[in-house]
Amino acid sequence: MDHERVVRDVTVRLPMASTALEACQWTVAALARHTAATISILLQVHDRLRCVAATGAWQVFSTVPLKTPSENSGPPRREQERSIVARVYDSGEAATVPDVTADPDYLPVRPDVTAEICVPVRDRAGRPLGVLDLQWSGPVETDRWRRTAQRLADRLGARIAALDGPPAESRSEKLLRHTAAMTTAPTDWDLMTAAITAARDVSALSAAVLILPGPREPRLGSPTGTPGALEARIRAELAEAGPAALARMIARAHRHGSTYTLGEEGHPPTEDYLPLTRAGARTLVAVPVGPTEGGGVLLVADERLLRPDPTTVNLIELLAGQAWICLDRLRTLARLREQASSDPLTGLRHTGPFGQRIASATPGRTALLAIDVDGFKDVNDTYGHQAGDQLLVGLARALEGALRQGDELYRTGGDEFVAVIEVSRPEEAVRIAERLTEAARRTGRTISVGVALPRPGETPERTLRRADQALYAVKRDGRDGVHLSAA
Missing domain, CATH: 3.30.450.40 (GAF domain)
Incomplete structure (x- = not known):
């Protein structure tokens, strides 16, 4: 050779x-x-x-x-x-x-x-x-x-x-890469960040905003990261415009489909898009996201006066469709996890997540409040299980309302609940337990509450057992009260 x-x-x-x-x-x-x-x-x-x-x-x-x-x-x-x-x-x-x-x-x-x-x-x-x-x-x-x-x-x-280096990444390759990132996004926020990043990258426009349906009214998607100048101004203008303006943008996109500017001077925008032009957007692609009922809209914009080609619009439509599929999957998984970890009657978390929570209890800071409904068996025997179920649901809502932000309430048995709270001293835990008994009285029922704080080296199961023993002490003393386990 x-x-x-x-x-x-x-x-x-x-x-x-x-x-x-x-x-x-x-x-x-x-x-x-x-x-x-x-x-x-x-x-x-x-x-x-x-x-x-x-x-x-x-x-x-x-x-x-x-x-x-x-x-x-x-x-x-x-x-x-x-x-x-x-x-x-x-x-x-x-x-x-x-x-x-x-x-x-x-x-x-x-x-x-x-x-x-x-x-x-x-x-x-x-x-x-x-x-x-x-x-x-x-x-x-x-x-x-x-x-x-x-x-x-x-x-x-x-x-x-x-020759100026290796060939640039094609738009189809970008689309594939971003689709993979959206598919593997672990949370709604990660997904929205991935979708907005993808829309900017594939379109070569500088700003992208997602408007998504909310429980009561549309809301701006909240991705992580720092937005660019135009994107920040658009988000501010849309927030100022309010939910009704967001709803009109969503309705327009789902009624008429995707739209884009032609890069021509001297043509005023429709009223729906005035917040965007006030923010400085001169180029806009708007594509619907998700189904007509309950969907949203993806807005991709730029300060430059450009003419997006139809292929760019098609790619953004594909991204929007993939984003919705991924978002729907995340929400379905979250719903299934919630159903798997929640009591179907009261909606409270039950024994599985409770065991995980008490495993991370901090000695001297995390208090367990064991709660039992007084006379619950008599209600079931006298009025039937349906009445007992209604009592538990009402009581669960009352107890949740009496707890502080960050406190957690679990249903661990038929009429048994446990609250897990963070406190600075035992007396604080007792005061919160007393608030629970007062809330129960306002529903026409009474509860007995046993309080225990984990000791150094003590297993969570042992702490819960001491809380139960304190609860039984309340029962022996006539019910409707609070007892603190000895430190």
């Missing part, structure tokens, strides 16, 4: 390449005339290596993740997903793998591959651009081919840098 000829054949056409993709494709095509290796060139696009040219394989990996499991905020990747090409890109060091079966980072592209050589593609300053990867299924002079591959990669890197 004349390796100097290989280098000449590959590099002679590089100056004629007008794009980075052309340079990579010509490199692969020329190399393929000299070796039966499987050849691929991968360039960095955002957070991945994208295969931009390849030959000699049944399939190639379209993209390869760059981040290691420790760097990735999502679930850990399998060891094989690390890949030799990502390792070479990150380290900047070429890799010669004479036996791919012995390398846990090998990504299989052919069943007969035995050896792999992977070299970094860098610009003249040494900055990484991608990798050149060759894989053989038979004997190969690895040392010679490693030197040749690196020479070719260096020439290719210089040409790519002269």
Whole structure:
């Protein structure tokens, strides 16, 4: 093999390449005339290596993740997903793998591959651009081919840098990346942040705002992060305009569908969008989010006078649809979790979450209030279980109303409740327990309350047992009262 000829054949056409993709494709095509290796060139696009040219394989990996499991905020990747090409890109060091079966980072592209050589593609300053990867299924002079591959990669890197670097991420690739981020968002806020970031990125406009339905009236989505200047002004104007204005924007979007400006001067906006123009928006794309009943609207805007093309609008519509699907999924999961952890009669949390809560009780600061309804069995026996259920529901609401913000009330049995409260001293816990007994009396019933504070080294179960014992002391003394367990 004349390796100097290989280098000449590959590099002679590089100056004629007008794009980075052309340079990579010509490199692969020329190399393929000299070796039966499987050849691929991968360039960095955002957070991945994208295969931009390849030959000699049944399939190639379209993209390869760059981040290691420790760097990735999502679930850990399998060891094989690390890949030799990502390792070479990150380290900047070429890799010669004479036996791919012995390398846990090998990504299989052919069943007969035995050896792999992977070299970094860098610009003249040494900055990484991608990798050149060759894989053989038979004997190969690895040392010679490693030197040749690196020479070719260096020439290719210089040409790519002269052509302004690797190709930019396409809008479809952006859409796919942002869709994945929305799909994995763990909370409503994370999802709204991901959706707004996606709308800005895919549209190339500077501001995005979500208006979503609320329990009583529409509200502005509240993503995390600091908004840009235009976005902050839009949010302020919409907040000033009030819920009725937000409702009109939602109704308009769902009645007529997506709309966008034409980038022409001298045309006044409809009344619905006056808050946006007051904020300084001169370009606007508005797309409906979710169903006609109970949906919202996504507004994407810019201070520049632009003309969004229909493809941009279509992409934002896709984002809006995906955002709603993800939001609906999160809300469904939250509802199912609430149902799984709540008492269906009173709506209070029950024994499962109560056990988790008392496990984190702070000695000397967290008080457990064991509560029992006095004479509850007589109500069931005399008036029936339906009357007993109504009593429990009414009493649960009364007790919740008597607790402070942050205090928690659980139903742990038929007529048994436990309140978990944070206090600075035992006397404070007793006062809150007395407020509960007063609230119960206002419903026409009485309760007995036992109070206990965790001791250092004491198990939560033992603390609850002491609270129950204090409650029984109240029962023995005639009910309708509070008793504090001895410290």
